[in-house]
Amino acid sequence: MSECDLMRESMPLLLSESLDPARRELSHQHIEQCAACNREWLAYRETWRMMGDLPEVEVPARVRERFLASIPTVDEVVVPFRKRPAARWLAQAAAVVLLVGGSYWIGHRGAAVRLQPTPATINAVAPYSIAESRVLPARSVSPNIEGRPDIQNVSFNDPNPNDSEIGLSFDITSHVTVTGKPTDKSMVRLMRYVLENEDRMSPNRSRAIDWVRATYSQPGNADPEIAEALGNVLRNDEHQGVRIKAAETLNRMPGAMAFETRAALIQALKSDPNPSVRLKAIEALTSLARSGVTLDPAAVDMLRQKASQDDENLYVRVKAAEALSNIHP
Amino acid sequence: MKPPRRLLAWAVRNLSKMFPSKSTEKREMKHLSDQELMRLVQAGDFSPASEIYDRYSSRIYNFAYRFLRNSEAAEDATQEVFVKMLKHANQFHGDAKLSTWLFSITANWCRDYLRKADNRAKDSEDVLVTLPAPSEFSPDRTLEQRENQLRIQKALTALTPEQREAILLSRYQGLSYAEIAQISGCSEGAVKTRVFRAMETLKKALAGERGGDRCLNAI
Known part of the structure; x- marks a missing residue:
């Protein structure tokens, strides 16, 4: 060329x-x-210059309207379920049968193996706090730093300038899995901690609410601490989607709502800027009344106020009126 | 007094549609970067949808319109691109540019559209019928511009879809060859060749219409 x-x-x-x-x-x-x-x-x-004569065409306004009207709700955005091919299941089942059968055959070819009884020793379980702050002497730490730990907030200090030692402090995150029943106090506290402290911008908070809804709305699992944490999310989270989810979840655990949680619902109904959140708060209060709990006078007053408030969203007014008619038919 | 049952049923049916945008929220959205807006969408909060639409709809629509030469199809493309953006938000990686990702979706949509035989048959009918008349020029200049626009649009139809995609993204959207390669699913070298061949075809078509080198030499 x-x-x-x-x-x-x-x-x-x-x-x-x-x-x-x-x-x-x-x-x-x-x-x-x-x-x-x-x-x-x-x-x-x-x-090139002539091509510049082709002007920008304005997008018709109807396209925007159509798009905004078609925005899917969160529930519609689901990961499609893909059925696993049957052949794969069969192959897995065959592998398990072969493994078990083979092991049995090998184990019965010769004389049975007899194990000498040995005394069992069980070490006492040391209590482990996940929020522990420890001071470790350098000689007890392996010099081979493996696994590329995520070290953050590093600071250097010399607690005693007269000795020859220095100090290096940092936060280190490691992957921890805590397992237990939903009703275990540690599990409840951890869940509450995640709900109330997860970074506001993180999708984890939304996922935590989904998890809480699936787990703690089951009969027997509802816990006042979880309900209170959801109430705090309802009060404080800046994202309407998250607040809606919190109110929806409370709707499913009426038996666990203590005074503080009910107050959060009333507060949301009174002053949440998003009408969908206010609607969900009404639903949760209605669910509470239907469960046999006598609604606080403040809740009934707020429902009355919303039903008759001229500048309130029409749907909220209708829903509040409906709730009142259900509470006092 | 009990509200009418029909009104109640209607209200309950439409609960999910009630996400009115707050002017304060809207103002705050304007200050967020594309990546920050997408992080909200990925967390299930669709309130940034209108802001993202306002940032990119014009570019998406114009690309689709010039590519397909059909305003109705361009409208459908624009709407579907943004709906797909919401539904598949998790496929967007923060290290990429949102514009590149959106143009990838648009280009895919347009290619699918052209693949359908019915669309190919009617795709050249809708030529610039909605172009605004530029008022700041003299009538002669306006007429000349109109003629140029029709010539360019006609010349663009002579390109292959791949060449048209490459030249539209390069000339009108200002994308780099690396970005175009990502959108088109080909190498940068292939983009370079497509743009070069597109320019060759356009140069011949436009110079021929204007009387060839006589005009060009007069510049």
């Missing part, structure tokens, strides 16, 4: 100013010296 051919191929890049300065300079030098390339360049430049 000649230099002129290469030059022509680079002309669109030259026009879109995508060439690096050195190549741009070389290209312009060549164009100035080569009459054929100069003609080509002028033609390219004119074509």
